[in-house]
Amino acid sequence: MPTRTVTVGSASGLHARPAKIFVEAAAKAPVKVTIRSGDRKPVPAKSMLSVLALGARQGTEVILEAEGDGADEILDSLAELLSKDLDADHV
């Protein structure tokens, strides 16, 4: 299964705002994407609560997985999103 390991780039971790941006992008994906951290169970990347429950900080490694048409492209774009500092373009 196509997989990407990404280090969370947002300064304040994968919390409210960065998590929301990521979840909204994952929800638009035509294939099912999961995210997990460490040995924990993979959870749906489009579930805000599941992503928040990961408690991922800046520097935490997370693993994205997806299967199906275009999975690689989707994982690439989601991985890029996660590695960016989504707090940087803040109001």
Add this chain to the structure above:
Amino acid sequence: MSEQLLDPRAIRLTEKADDRDDAIRRCGQALVDIGAAEPGYITTMLAREQSISTYVGEQVAIPHGTLAGKDLVKRDALAVLRFPEGVDWDGEPVTVCVAIAARGDGHVELLAALAEVLLDEDQARELREATEPETVIRLLGSIQEETKQ
């Protein structure tokens, strides 16, 4: 974080709000009332909400300030406001707001712990239907435990 993270005075279970912004102002005021934030923090909460919704699911929103608002936080605290009649949150019905004031990045754990509670359907329902502050403290008390270090 201190044991004062969830001050009983900031648990308000019979609130009414005209709209989303009114609900956020009430949440912010609760944080100001218990001495956790300066009044200016409320403005940053409204700005945050305009930037991106803090709705997380299960009829729960987690209003909080922007990064710029951190300087207006006097101590880490939560406020839990319940709106029995519901509030239209950009098309999503919201019954409970868990407002957050946090100085550092301790709220990553805090949000994770809250999310764990909400992922449990029974606990999420209990929170939505809570009429006693004790219920809220029992449900969210674990958050304080987990973030105490």
